[in-house]
Amino acid sequence: MDITSLIDPLNDAQRAAVTAPNQAVLVLAGAGSGKTRVLVHRIAWQIQVEGISAHGILAVTFTNKAAREMRNRLEDLLEHSVHTMWIGTFHGLAHRLLRRHAKQAKLPDTFQVMDSADQLRVIKRLVAGMNLDETKWPPKQIQWYINAQKDEGKRAKHQLETGDVFQRQMLAVYRAYEEICDRSGLVDFAELLLRAHELLRDNADLLEFYQQRFLRVHVDEFQDTNTIQYAWLRLLTDGKDNLFVVGDDDQSIYGWRGARIENIFSFQQHYPNHQVIKLEQNYRSTGNILKAANKVISVNEARMGKELWTDAGEGELISLYAAFNELDEAYFVVDRIKAWVNEGGLRSDAAILYRSNAQSRQFEEKLMATGTPYRVYGGLRFFERAEIKNALAYLRLMSNRDDDASFERVINTPTRGLGAKAIDDIRLIAKDQSMSLWSAAITLLKQKPMTPRAKNALVGFLELIDRLSTQAEGLELHEKVQMVNEQSGLIELYKNEKGDRGEEKLENLDELINAARLFDGGQENEENLNELDLFLAHASLEAGDMQGEEFEDCVQLMTLHSAKGLEFKLVFLVGMEEGLFPSQQSSDDIARLEEERRLCYVGMTRAMRQLYLTYAESRRIYGKESYPRPSRFLREIPAECIQEVRMRATVSRPQATAKPIDLIAQGRQFKLGQRVGHSKFGEGVVLQMEGEGAQERAQINFKQAGVKWLMLSYAQLEAL
Known part of the structure; x- marks a missing residue:
């Protein structure tokens, strides 16, 4: 048998993984080390050399795109179809299992899968039906709680009652939610996994059938598995030792959404007859980038340990830029991108990576000012984000009561007790009498009976807009924005939103204040408009301009989390400051700090040829001027890997700028986070x-x- 095509393209470590005997195998695949190639060639080896039918192979990935790529590459390698092989995402395969065995899973044959938006609508109706105040019990927080419980394999009946009011109420909603879903034949994403696990756990014959069918089980991105996903895999491979997983403990960055890095460590206890193979040869980055990334990640204690290397040479030194402030940082990055393009580089080969979505605005603004197309990858441009649109809608209503789009957007955001009927009545009056929604609302109050709750809510909303408009007189633009954020209830709304999403929205609202503070519409003001109207026009124009399509040559902007799995020739890792990256919340928590360091490692290893690290000596954040310390991650990079770069002064240095810290000094007795x-x-x-x-x-x-x-x-x- 000619197996040249299977093993000839592989290095020694990859070959060892592909040809490993049938036992539990953990492949620690470093960034850029060819993990997809290993998975594809491993499956091809089992089919072609070991004689395993495609029917007997299961391969689990985390995205449909990855599953399609794996299948296509496998068929190209084997030169025949593998349509009988089960390959897909955890959710997709769980759904397939439940469709085949709906009755045994205690589901109707016609059960419907809800996406996240559908689930939230069900929870909102439930909250209303239970007469709960949404301001105290936000539906999104309830959604987060329910999904988190299911990800841990916990039903409502498994929870013990405590004296805690929050836990008791959440549990009551969880029970009611389960009853609605069971009665209506509805299944959410988290339920797919939990129900599939319970199906196999509680049906011994069915479990035995699938254990005998799937002779080989493969998992990609194993470090991103949560509790219920790993439990599902263990059921399928119990007593078989036929689990082949590929992952990287150094790239485990999704703890906030349930991923458990502990699964990699537990694997070795759960499968005693296992083999660990490390893929350490990197085919992406230069030697200097890898040396720096290795040193940073080595500070973490919770890791299995590996050292990335390349035979492609040392390459250029990592460039470190100390900006005066966030404006100077954005000018510098955009200036370097322009130089890159002028030298023949593609814009799409350049990426700006940041810790928080709120940081994108400055870079978007500078890219637009220079006519440089850009694309916000995996997210929305700043002025298109829902929380920003909500704040702008309040401002627009203050300026123009007849702005129907803004009226509809915020009349019940945050929720204020107005039901769908009252809003429909307003729309009907506006249509019948050809008037704005604002005028129709006033007419409704005068001419039609309303429930006391709805009437008070509508009066309160109209009075709020009038009050904001009156109080805004004489205020600076940024003070108007800050007042709207606070008095509209938006800040309180997002404070009650559980997890990082709420914090991110609050950061974006703070950044909107900064945008207003820095706004200068003098040159644009040929119509003698007031500053607020100019700013609102500016926001509309920025929301609809310069955003590149996927196929266009445009600069890539994204969070560090979104960058995982991608690579770029030129990478800018910006905002490298204590309190921003690592985040303030992680500074005194070892587990969270180590995840932040893994995030830094992921960002650094996205760079193929050139890596720039930037920090600002002063930054306006959370509405205040701060003078942050450079990130501890910068101090962990070896001095010989870094060169400090300068730029001609494009922004005036703040008078109170903190003295720059010598990042290369290595004389400290202890390190931050130690x-x-x-x-x-x-x-x-x-x-x-x-x-x-x-x-x-x-x-x-x-x-x-x-x-x-x-x-x-x-x-x-x-x-x-």
């Missing part, structure tokens, strides 16, 4: 370092004693 021990206070984490020599001191968060500043010359700290 675990230390103290004879009196016990174990802690280093939060900050200040001073030099005998005056060097550290701020440490001790588990038992809390946060304390200690002089290192006296503290006698021990590195753990």
Whole structure:
């Protein structure tokens, strides 16, 4: 048998993974090390060499795109169809299983799958039916709670009642939600996985059938699996040791949505007869980029350990730019992209990566000003984001009461007790009497009876807009925006939204204030419009211009989370500051800090040829001017990998700019984020370092004693 095509294109480690004997195998595949090739060739090897039928192979991925790519590459390699092989996402395969065995899964044959939006609508109706106040019990927070419980394999009946009011109410809603779904034959995404697991767990004959059918089970991106996904895999492979997983503990960055890096470590206990194979040869980045990324990620303690390398040469040094402020940072990045394009580079080979979506606005603005097409990958442009549109709608109504689109957008955002009937009545009056919705609302109050709740809500809304308009007189533009954010209820709405999404929306609202503060419409004001109207026009124009299509040559903007799996010749990792990256919330939590460091590692390893790291000496964030310290991740990069770059002054340096920190200095006794021990206070984490020599001191968060500043010359700290 000629197996040249199967193993000849592989390096030694890849070949070892592809030809490994039938046992549990964990392939630790570093960034850019060819994990998809290994998976495809492994399956081809099993079909062509081991004689396993495609019918007996299961392959699980996390996206439909990855599943299609794997199938196409496999068929190209084998030169025949593998249509009988089960290959797809966890949700897709679970759905397939439930369709085949709906009765045993206690589902009607006609059960319907709800997407996230459908699920939220069901929860909103449920909340209304239970007479719960949406401001206290936001439907999105309930949705997050229910899905999180299911991802952990927990039904409402499994939860113990406690004295906690929040937990008790959430549990009551969860029970009611399950009853509605069961009665209506509805299945949400999280339910697909949980129900499929229960189907196999509770039906021994069915489990045995699929265990015998799937002789080989393969999993891509194993580090991103959650509790129920791993439990499902363990059921299928129980006692078989036929699980082949590919993942990278150093790229586990989705803990906030349920992914458990612990699954990689648990794999070795659950499958004692296992083999670990490391793919460390990188085919993407230069030696300098890999050396820096290796050093940064090596600071993490919760990792299995590997060292990426390349035979493609050292390449250019990583460039570090200290900007005066966020404006200077954006000018610098766009200027370098222009130089890249002028030298023959493609715009689509350049990517700007940031920790928070709110950071995109400055770069969008500068790219538009220079006529550079761009695309926000995996997200919306700044002025197209829902929370920004909501705030702008309030501002537009303040300026023009007859703006029907804005009226419809915010009349019940946040919810204020207006039902669908009242809003329909307003629309009907507006249509019949050819008037604006605002005028129709006033007419409705005068001419038609309404429930007291609806009437009070509508009066309150109209009075709110009038009050905002009156209070805005004499205020600066950014003060008007800040007032709207606060008094409209939008800030309170997003504070109640569970998880990172709510925080992200609050950050975007803060960035809208910054946009208003920096707005200068003087040159555009040929019509002598007021500043608010100019700003609103500016927002509309920015929302609809310069956004490139997928097929166009345009600069790529994205969050670091969205960048995973992608690669670019030129990468800018921006906003490298304490409190921004790593985020403020992670600074005193070892697990979250290590995930932030993995995120930095992912960002650095997206770069193929050139990597720029930037930070600002001053930045306006959360509505305030701050002077952040450069990110600890910068200090973890070896000095020999970095060159500091300068740019001609394009933005005036702030008068109170903090003195730049020497990032290359390696003289500290301890590192930020390092675990230390103290004879009196016990174990802690280093939060900050200040001073030099005998005056060097550290701020440490001790588990038992809390946060304390200690002089290192006296503290006698021990590195753990």
